[in-house]
Amino acid sequence: MSLLSSSRCAVRSATLPPELLVACLHTSTPVYVRGQRTAGGSAPSRTRLVKDLTPTGASGKLKVARQRDPPPHTEKDRRNDGYSSKMSQRLSRREEAKLPVTAPTSSRDLPQALRLSSGPHARDVMRNSEVRPRDTSKTKVVNPLSEDFDLSKSAKSSSRYTEFTSPPLMDGLLKSVHDVLGPDAEPTPIQALALEHLLKAEPRTPEERARYQQWLLASETGSGKSMAYLLPVLQDLKLAELSGAPRRTDDPSVPRRAMNPRALVLAPTHELTRQLAGFAKELLHNVKLRVVCASRANTPSRKKVTAAKMAEAVMDTPDGDVDVSSEIIMRPVAQQRPVDLLVGTPSKILELARGRGWDYEQREAEDSQEGDRRSHRKITVGEPEMGLADVEWVIIDEADVLFDPDFQEATRMILADISAARGHPVPFEPELNLAPADAKSRPQPTPIEYPFNLVLTSATIPSSLAAYISQFHPSLTRLASPHLHRLPSTLKTEHFNWTGGNRDADIEHRLRRVWYEDLQRGQRPLSKVLVFCNKSARAENLGAYLREKGIANVALTRSSDARKRGSNHHLDGFLRVRHPEEKGESADASASTSAEAAAAPGATSMEQLKDVPHVMITTSLLSRGLDFAPDVKHVFIVDEPRNMVDFLHRAGRSGRAGEDGKVVVFGKSKGRGSEKARVVRQKVGALKA
């Protein structure tokens, strides 16, 4: 085992600035300026971020990666000794370019109307900001989220993992890491911690396998959390397979289903599950394990799938391949090769584990409450297609979303189902109040010990999630990066003032400037731009306007038809694709033409923008977890962010993994709402790394 002691990458306890003078980012939480509470609104908010991750249980641990010296994802680091060789190259390209600074400099240029959501709290912020002195020179606002996430109480931690080496990684996985990231890639701080705490270099003994653990991986967007959990999990699955570790389903009394995965990854959107499954597949080119994405079948209709096609699919799916058409070939494949890792949304996983239509009674009740006539339709509950008895790992990606009020019941239901299938049922309350407000007054619940390893991961830790963890998982080990709750350091911010005329025309104007600047400095391919709106209708209208003006774009909302195809083709040309052959496989005609056209040396004019989408307009649907391509260099936030957690995730789709990027926040500079906008601008500024 190579134990490197380079201080540059040492991971040890972080000491953050002791004083936390903060404006809380969510509009429903108080605003603090220089230790003085200046805005009201004390009602708890589910997007309020946690201050202190220190575990309450005696056995819980908090480990914070020490920021590298120089830190990863910064110019200095890449210039001097390289976070990776690819990153050094990107840096030099960026230095050559030297874009003019476009952000406004005087306080009059501050955006005035990043509209706060309506409601009492928004009014509170307004009222209080009115009484606050306008001169901001004395009111320094530091990272608003650090108030809620105090890392200064971290335990000391020194990581040996300053490089990816074999061991502790098995050769095949190490080779894949180098194939994916390049030969000089080094672990990011959160990966270093994950290698130290989650990864086992040797097969676990039966006693070790029976000791289940729980971890939280918390680090900023684009910092490599997916690889941080995938490497230890995949390695553990492979080592267990090689050592012939028994499965529960070997016992004939335990029901076997078509699929009996050993690890589950839950994520909030189908797009993210597909991308995560694809990434896991990339890491398995040299270590054969079977990954299945439980997303919808990649064909228009299941009826059109013939037995011959099914057989063909089975034959053509080599080990380690992602099988996005899992619904079609699930049964025959499962009879031949077991599934190792299954990735899916909570509702899809429940459907597989409980049978299609399992929740029909509940839906019937809901439908009849709403007076839906179809409520008397006949629904047959299908056979469960997945057994949960073999599940040894559960990863909850974007854990703050999957434990929010919309998802938490389904998420906890899955965890309870797995526990029951593994012979250790845990208590399950459908209605669980995770809000931290009255946590102290409620009786302390009994901690839950799940009979599997549990990993939660997110770039933002709201206080509701922290309260849930403290109450139910007090011994969970918290692994955090010192940049948590900050924007990536390579992401610039700009505030664009509405002119007061047509806002769509303002957006068009700013878009054209992006490409003009690209052309000026000879950048190929031209930048892609991700535009976030708050509402679907706004996204669609903006898309139509830009098309009229000759800017091809994709407007993608929750109900877009393109999403129904069950693949990520609707994101082609925007998501990161590493291997050219995969680009060719997955891209539809327009997207591949786009990549080629944009990359061609002679492609200089803006003409191509008419035919090839360089703009994707969406809502928060695509703000979570998706790894966008490095040429998505701009994120436009054209509606006020609902809260700064949402802002952090939207902005974080660019500037990933040390790439440069820019987030442009649109707002009014004059008239009503200017004070609110000034506060928002301060908050955005305070999120900078």
Ligand SMILES: Nc1ncnc2c1ncn2[C@@H]1O[C@H](COP(=O)(O)OP(=O)(O)OP(=O)(O)O)[C@@H](O)[C@H]1O
């Ligand atoms: N050690 C590394 N060095 C360089 N690039 C890396 C490293 N680890 C991961 N990456 C790349 O960084 C990108 C972002 O990784 P990933 O999507 O896992 O980030 P994340 O932390 O999960 O972000 P988010 O919070 O937005 O979900 C990916 O393209 C990944 O391949």
